[in-house]
Every structure is written in structure tokens, then in C-alpha cells.
Amino acid sequence: MVLTGTTVYAATVDLNQYFPGLNVIVALVIATCKATLVVLFFMHAYYSTKRTQLIIIAGVFWLAIMLFMTLGDYASRPWDTH
Amino acid sequence: MEQQKESATLGMWIFLATEILFFGGLFLTYTINRHTYPDIFAECSKSLDLKLGGFNTVVLIASSLTMAMSVWSAQVGKKKLVTLFLALTLLLGCVFLGVKAIEYHAKYVEHHIPGFSFEFEPGSDVATNAHAQLFFSLYFGMTGLHATHMVVGAGLLVWLIKESLKGRFTPEYNTPVENIGLYWHFVDIVWIYLFPLLYLIDRH
Numbered sequence: 374m375v376l377t378g379t380t381v382y383a384a385t386v387d388l389n390q391y392f393p394g395l396n397v398i399v400a401l402v403i404a405t406c407k408a409t410l411v412v413l414f415f416m417h418a419y420y421s422t423k424r425t426q427l428i429i430i431a432g433v434f435w436l437a438i439m440l441f442m443t444l445g446d447y448a449s450r451p452w453d454t455h
Numbered sequence: 456m457e458q459q460k461e462s463a464t465l466g467m468w469i470f471l472a473t474e475i476l477f478f479g480g481l482f483l484t485y486t487i488n489r490h491t492y493p494d495i496f497a498e499c500s501k502s503l504d505l506k507l508g509g510f511n512t513v514v515l516i517a518s519s520l521t522m523a524m525s526v527w528s529a530q531v532g533k534k535k536l537v538t539l540f541l542a543l544t545l546l547l548g549c550v551f552l553g554v555k556a557i558e559y560h561a562k563y564v565e566h567h568i569p570g571f572s573f574e575f576e577p578g579s580d581v582a583t584n585a586h587a588q589l590f591f592s593l594y595f596g597m598t599g600l601h602a603t604h605m606v607v608g609a610g611l612l613v614w615l616i617k618e619s620l621k622g623r624f625t626p627e628y629n630t631p632v633e634n635i636g637l638y639w640h641f642v643d644i645v646w647i648y649l650f651p652l653l654y655l656i657d658r659h
Contacts, residue, residue, distance in 0.1 A: 400651035407516075408644045415523040415640045417633075425465050432472030436479045443483055447490070 460630060467634040471641050478645050481600070485593050485652065492586045499575070499590035500653060502567065504558055508654040511554050512646065518547035519643040526636045529619075529629035537632065538619045544639065545612040548605055555602055559595075567591050597649055604642045611635045 413419040418429055489496045525540030566574045568591065575587035615635055618624065624632050 397656050400655050401648075404648050404651050407647045411516075411519060411640050411644055411647070415519050415643075416637050417526075421464060422461055425461075425468050428465060428468045428472060432468070432475045435472070436475050439476065439479055440483055440486075444486065447487055 456627070463630045463634060464637075467637050471637065474641060478597075478600070481593070481597050482648065482652070485597065488589055488593065492589065495583060495586040496590050497656075499587050499594075500656060502565070503594070503654050504561065505654055507554050507558050508650055511551050512650045514547050514551050514554070515643050515646050518544045518551070519640050521547065522636045522639045526629070526633050529624040529632045530626055532626045534619065534622050534624065537624055538616060541612055541616045541619060541632075545609060545616065548609045548612065548639075552602060552605055552609070555598065562591070562595075568595065594653055597653070601642065601645050601649060604645070608635070608639050608642055611638070 412429065418426060521540045521543040525537050525544060528534075528536035528540055562568055566572050567587075569588040573584060573588050573591075575584055579587070612635070615632060618631065
């Protein structure tokens, strides 16, 4: 649980450094690690039933569908010049 | 009893799955706009207060810890500790909202609230102001929705504290503490993503 606090510290320090293009990924990876820890241990997903775990995974899966399909759509619009 | 508890947890998670998609839509909008106007979004992101934002992240994760401790206390039957940890969670939640109010006030003073008196920097041109307003609309929309969830959570905590003072939560029956705990952790997770995306990404 204390690890979660440490990653906050790591996040603020690391991202002030210069990582061209990479710091979005670094920020999101750290955020995902923190979120996973919270879900597994604070929210007891690690100890819960298979059915509950299925719902959790399904929730994240729908989110992934929404994000990837929409972003894929935007990324594949050659006529849309910004 | 075991089955009742399982279905309550399952139902709570189904609700949280809908909440994931609710916030997910906002994150998606933010990503697309940030990709479309990267420079102005970077400038706007830098105008947010990193210290207050970081402080709030620590406060909220600490409140998640105290919430988890309170659920644990209920499960092992330490009634006084349940109340204590719930009160601590409520206190930390209020600190978070207080700091958020200070941040909002600073934005108000800087004319960074979208509307007629919006001006990103003195003398900014029309396009800059328009795109900066897009960032701040998303900033206030996302953090505002998050703060609304916090206020609801704080209300639920007040009720939990009232019930726990009556000694209602035992190792056999602690579903309200557990489910409101799940909700509280979810709101924490939303902030875990909001903080790097809004405050941190363009700080190099």
C-alpha cells in the first residue's frame, strides 16, 4: 500500500526530466500501475470471486473498445488536416 | 448470507463499470483535442498548480488507504476503529475538496474560467483563446465531475459514520462499508489518471 505513495513521488520527479515523446507513456504506465494496485488490494479484486473479476475485466475491455475504435477512426482520416 | 454479500459486491462492480465508461468518454474527448491542439494544451497544462495537484494526489491515495483500513476493521470486528478510519477518510476527502476550491479560485482570478471574460494571457489572439477555452472547459468538466463524485462520497461517509457509531457494522454484516469503499477507491483511481493527464504530461 505504501508503494502507491512512492509511485506518486516517482511520477512527479521522473516527468520533469526530458523524455521527448515518451513521457505520456511513462505517465500512463505509472498511473496504470497505481490503479492496478488499488483495484487488486484496496478493492479486494485479488480475493474476489471469478464472476466479479469477470465484470471488472469486462468494464476495462469496453473502455478499451471505445478508446481504440474512436482513436483509430481519427487516426485514419487523411482528409481531416489539423 | 454469503451469496447476498457476493451479489452486492457484483452489483457494485457493475455500477462502477458504467462509471468507467462515463469518465472514459471524457478522457477520450480530452485525448482527441489534446492531439489536435498539442501546443496550446501544453501551455494550459503548465498553468495548473503542480504542487497543489500533487498534494491532492497524495491526500486522495491516503484517504483510500484509510478507507481500506476501515473496511478491514469492520471485517475483523473492531468497531471503534471503523468509525475512526471513516472519520479520517472524510477528513482527507474534505482536504482534497478544499484544495480544489483554492485551485478553482486561482483560475477565476486569472480569467481562466471559460466564458465572456476568458483571456488565456493578456493580448492572446482569438484562436489561442478559443483553443485554451477548450482545454479549460475539459479541465473544469473533468475535475468538476470528479469533485461532484467526491461530494457524493463525503455524504455517504457521513451516513456510514452515523451508522458505525450505532455499532451496526460487524464481521458478519459490513456490506455498506465495503461497497462505499469500492466507490471511494474508484473515485481515487479517476484522479490517478486525471492528475498526470491534466497536470504532468507537458512538464519537460
